[in-house]
Amino acid sequence: MFKRKVEDSGKTTLFRFTCRIFYAHVMSILIMLVVYFLVDNLKLIGLQQPGSLYNLAVTAACLLFYLAYVYVQCWRIGQRDYNLVLYKHITYNKWKPLLAAAFSQIPGLILAVLAMIPSTRELGRSVFSVFYFYASWLLARLKDRLPFIYFVPLLLPLVLAPAAYHMGYRGIYLANKLVYKMPKGKKDKQGRA
Numbered sequence: 001m002f003k004r005k006v007e008d009s010g011k012t013t014l015f016r017f018t019c020r021i022f023y024a025h026v027m028s029i030l031i032m033l034v035v036y037f038l039v040d041n042l043k044l045i046g047l048q049q050p051g052s053l054y055n056l057a058v059t060a061a062c063l064l065f066y067l068a069y070v071y072v073q074c075w076r077i078g079q080r081d082y083n084l085v086l087y088k089h090i091t092y093n094k095w096k097p098l099l100a101a102a103f104s105q106i107p108g109l110i111l112a113v114l115a116m117i118p119s120t121r122e123l124g125r126s127v128f129s130v131f132y133f134y135a136s137w138l139l140a141r142l143k144d145r146l147p148f149i150y151f152v153p154l155l156l157p158l159v160l161a162p163a164a165y166h167m168g169y170r171g172i173y174l175a176n177k178l179v180y181k182m183p184k185g186k187k188d189k190q191g192r193a
Contacts, residue, residue, distance in 0.1 A: 012077045017100035020073045021157055022107070025131055028066045032133045035061045056137055063134035070157060071164040071174075078168025097165035101157040108132060112150040115143075125150075 012020075036058045074097060084090045108131060114124025125143065128150055129136040135153040142149045167174060 012080060014096060014100055014103070017074075017077055017096065018103040020077070021070060021101055021104035021161055024066055024069045024073070024157075025104075025108075027069060028062050028133055029130060031065045032058060032062045032130075055140075059134060059137040066134050066156075067160065070160050074161045074164035075168035075174075078165035079171065080168075081165075082169045082171070094166075097162040098158065101161035105154045105157060108154050109151075112154065115150045116147060 036054070039054050039057050078097070081090065081092070081096070085092045108128070111124050111128040111131060114120040115128050117124070125139075129139060132139075132153040135156075139149060139153075
């Protein structure tokens with residue numbers, strides 16, 4: 001009569017993992033708009049700074065948000081996958097974070113190719129700069145000298161996501177290592193590996 005609901009075991013599929021990394025780009029755009037609005041309104045209280053300083057501040061804020069968000073999401077997925085592997089709910093796939101990061105960068109790859117083609121160069125560059133706003137300050141200075149610079153921001157998630165995932169999988173707490181300093185005599189092994 002009624003179907004019994006199968007409970008979610010907490011598995012993060014490759015598609016969900018990819019969406020979480022891609023979602024960081026979307027959130028970065030929203031952060032960019034909010035921070036740019038706040039920094040731009042500093043003129044109202046009498047703080048006049050050169051426009052490049054505003055752009056650098058907004059770019060730095062977006063980069064920090066992006067790094068922190070992707071790190072935390074991938075670390076949590078790695079920690080969850082460790083528990084699921086431990087209790088034999090899933091099998092360990094060491095390529096999962098790299099594949100998720102690569103799949104999440106497909107829109108960026110398309111935009112980078114559009115930025116290289118002469119007929120779509122302006123459209124590709126403008127949309128690419130919004131999608132990868134954390135790299136826009138660098139792109140604005142090097143786009144004419146190094147045309148392949150548009151492929152460089154694609155590499156950041158390919159490095160960050162696997163590193164954060166494997167740290168979460170092994171239980172290595174980066175925040176603990178940065179915040180807490182243990183006495184030399186009481187150094188415990190942190191992590192499971």
